[in-house]
Amino acid sequence: MTMELWTAATPNGWKVNIMVEELIELGIEVSEFKMRTINLQNGEQFSEEFTSHNLNQKIPVLVDGEINVMESCAILQYLGEKYPSSLLPSGAQRWEALQWLYWQAANVGPIFGNKLSYTRYMENVPSEAKAHPLERFGKEGLRLANVLDRKLEGRDYICGENISIADIAIYPWMRGWKWSKIILVDCKNVMAWIDRVRARPAVERGLSYGMPKDEIDQWSEQRKKDTAASGAIIASNDALKTDV
Numbered sequence: 680m681t682m683e684l685w686t687a688a689t690p691n692g693w694k695v696n697i698m699v700e701e702l703i704e705l706g707i708e709v710s711e712f713k714m715r716t717i718n719l720q721n722g723e724q725f726s727e728e729f730t731s732h733n734l735n736q737k738i739p740v741l742v743d744g745e746i747n748v749m750e751s752c753a754i755l756q757y758l759g760e761k762y763p764s765s766l767l768p769s770g771a772q773r774w775e776a777l778q779w780l781y782w783q784a785a786n787v788g789p790i791f792g793n794k795l796s797y798t799r800y801m802e803n804v805p806s807e808a809k810a811h812p813l814e815r816f817g818k819e820g821l822r823l824a825n826v827l828d829r830k831l832e833g834r835d836y837i838c839g840e841n842i843s844i845a846d847i848a849i850y851p852w853m854r855g856w857k858w859s860k861i862i863l864v865d866c867k868n869v870m871a872w873i874d875r876v877r878a879r880p881a882v883e884r885g886l887s888y889g890m891p892k893d894e895i896d897q898w899s900e901q902r903k904k905d906t907a908a909s910g911a912i913i914a915s916n917d918a919l920k921t922d923v
């Protein structure tokens with residue numbers, strides 16, 4: 680049966696594309712995936728149709744027959760369980776992978792995401808109003824990177840020798856450190872890990888979702904402008920809804 684991934688070219692979206700490509704790379708026969716790009720700038724996530732699959736109105740959401748899975752990390756776990764492989768190892772390592780997966784969902788995504796918003800998308804907010812969140816999310820982001828740096832000491836990936844759903848969840852946020860201006864250059868293990876993960880063919884294919892190949896690492900000026908504009912729309916308080 681065909682699965683549908685309702686997504687967009689963003690860090691939370693890329694996680695799932697990378698996961699699918701890593702499964703394929705392992706020779707696993709994955710069901711056919713239909714990718715459906717959701718236009719976040721136009722508010723497609725708030726449509727009745729989208730909401731019927733994900734009440735939280737955010738991408739990504741996986742539709743597998745009767746099952747709808749929201750939250751990127753839950754989707755990684757779902758695919759890891761549906762297609763058993765080293766990406767969600769068994770035994771003690773399973774808990775290693777899962778705790779770092781939840782660490783990403785509870786910490787790295789929200790902190791790096793908020794830092795990104797205040798750094799890039801809130802030009803209209805006065806500097807005084809931004810100073811506290813910028814410092815708070817900047818410091819906490821760096822602390823999280825240092826936690827990861829210690830975890831990666833002497834190992835290639837979070838669970839050891841093999842890439843797992845934990846690396847797949849954390850990587851899209853860490854690779855965007857220049858964008859969120861959380862300066863990671865002193866986190867030597869993290870910097871080496873970012874390059875190691877990026878060098879994987881499946882990761883390259885996953886990141887190229889919704890993106891021309893030559894812009895995976897270096898966006899065109901036009902794309903930077905468009906992304907800043909669309910980020911500003913989504914990050915604006917005017918876009919916040921309190922109802923569903």
Ligand SMILES: N[C@@H](CCC(=O)N[C@@H](CS)C(=O)NCC(=O)O)C(=O)O
Nearest residue numbers: 689690691719737738739750751752
């Ligand atoms: N914790 C969620 C976060 C999902 C999320 O924030 N998605 C963003 C794009 S990366 C989104 O849909 N934003 C649109 C909006 O907030 O209206 C996950 O990991 O899936």
